[in-house]
Amino acid sequence: MRQTLDECWILLPGRETGYGSIAIENGRIAAVELATPPYPADVKHPRLVMPGLVNCHCHSPMTLVRGFGGGLPLQRWLEEAIFPVEAKMTDEDVRAGAVWGAIEMLSGGTTCVADMYEGDYANAFLELGMRARVCIPGRSNAPGRLDECIAGTRDWNRRMRETAKGDVYMDVCVHSEYLTDEAFCRGLAAANRELGRRLHVHVSETRREHEDCIRRHGKTPIAYLAGTGLLDNGGYAAHCVWCTDDDFRIMAEHDVALVHNPTSNMKLGSGFARVARAMELGVNVALGTDGPASNDNLDMFEEMHLASLVHKGLANDPTVLSPWDVIEMATVNGARALGIGDAGEIAVGRLADLCVVDLDKPHLLPAIDIPNLVVHSMHSSDVAMTIAGGRVAYDRSRAGAEFDGAATGLGEAKAKFLAAVRRLGL
Ligand SMILES: [Zn+2]
Structure with a gap:
């Protein structure tokens, strides 16, 4: 099934930043379509897609x-x-x-x-x-x-x-x-x-x-x-x-x-x-x-x-x-x-391992210099969605079911984790 991420900033290979959409099919990136500048100045829900x-x-x-x-x-x-x-x-x-x-x-x-x-x-x-x-x-x-x-x-x-x-x-x-x-x-x-x-x-x-x-x-x-x-x-x-x-x-x-x-x-x-x-x-x-x-x-x-x-x-x-x-x-x-040569970059044919970050946050605006923003302003809690091998592995918007689809639900995983901590006497 083909899925697309539209209207997003994208970190591209060759140290480029673009704006456009990414299509994913069979666990890989099927297309990257970039808009021609000037990019829209006021995007309603700005987000960044970067390699996982x-x-x-x-x-x-x-x-x-x-x-x-x-x-x-x-x-x-x-x-x-x-x-x-x-x-x-x-x-x-x-x-x-x-x-x-x-x-x-x-x-x-x-x-x-x-x-x-x-x-x-x-x-x-x-x-x-x-x-x-x-x-x-x-x-x-x-x-x-x-x-x-x-x-x-x-x-x-x-x-x-x-x-x-x-x-x-x-x-x-x-x-x-x-x-x-x-x-x-x-x-x-x-x-x-x-x-x-x-x-x-x-x-x-x-x-x-x-x-x-x-x-x-x-x-x-x-x-x-x-x-x-x-x-x-x-x-x-x-x-x-x-x-x-x-x-x-x-x-x-x-x-x-x-x-x-x-x-x-x-x-x-x-x-x-x-x-x-x-x-x-x-x-x-x-x-x-x-x-x-x-x-x-x-x-x-x-x-x-x-x-x-x-x-x-x-x-x-x-x-x-x-x-x-x-x-x-x-x-x-x-x-x-790790010897996984087809991961780590957003390009056609590469593995669809992606991290989607919500840029609509006080500490992430203005998004003038995106690479600088990623390294010096962003936190892991800004991540809205994580896609691993083309599959949505985490989606923050689905509160309570963020990890739905995994054999282990979040609530069950937490209960087992805390039980183990208690068993170890910590
Ligand atoms: Zn170590």
Whole structure:
């Protein structure tokens, strides 16, 4: 069925803004028709259609522990606050948290996520019609874990290919250099020659992690991972706060994207990834929220805003990261990082993953410079509708039935989520 979005501002590829209509058919963009300027000066209900946002690093079930253990340094936060609660989580809890995270993301214009977590949570994204790249985080601390990661990844992807129910595939993953040994990394790299997936990994998030790796292996985390063969099929590395120029060169050469998580890095006092330098050296830079326990929301508009401001402030230079640079980090660069080349842009033939923003708000008028408005004025709560794969996944105008059509209704999802929070004693 063909549907159209008429009379809207549109963010187009090539850093252009247009005004016109978009037609959607069979999950893809079938037509983009642009009006000739001058555009109408006084549109009654001004709205913007932009590519759906791509959150390239998340742990969505951690909605369950949102804000828990705040104020502790990273290692203590993990070991004293987060890991003990996670040890108590059942599959049901994890799934309730993931559904709630997917609902939060869709209601804020995010159509695609790269998620890393233990347990049975991938179905949450299928249920809500969200595009996702999930993974089983490889750690070396349990016997048989490598075989479990390989078999789990292979089986899920085979099932997805056979049922074609949605676009939720499993990538390969090691949680980090510090939670995985070399035999595990080499074993997963060997299996990935057949699995053919991209790598999701945490890299050089804190100075301590980066320097400990050099002490252990005589190499930075990126150089070490490259040496195990794990970067051979490309991937996306979260944080990269302490990466060197040589690390960036390795990432560019192996098509490993840097996933910038400014909120999480600031909240945990980890530092500031040198994203402008990474871009200069040819690294694809994308954006992520990280988990809601270190953020404490999954708002990609907030992430764009911070990414823009932080690097201008650090460099004493307002020309660092233009609004279009930042929008591309949150859209087309993210899609490329996850290997979904036909998402992230509004053009004929591309996947119809779209975010529709209501511009008729006090803080969004006048809409003179739309890219600037997106990065510096917009909030996730301005999103009126989110379309994922051509299907309306969220529609704010249908209050109470915003997620109608998903297997999980909003009320039921909330009840399950809050029950899980209570069960965990939070
Ligand atoms: Zn993370």
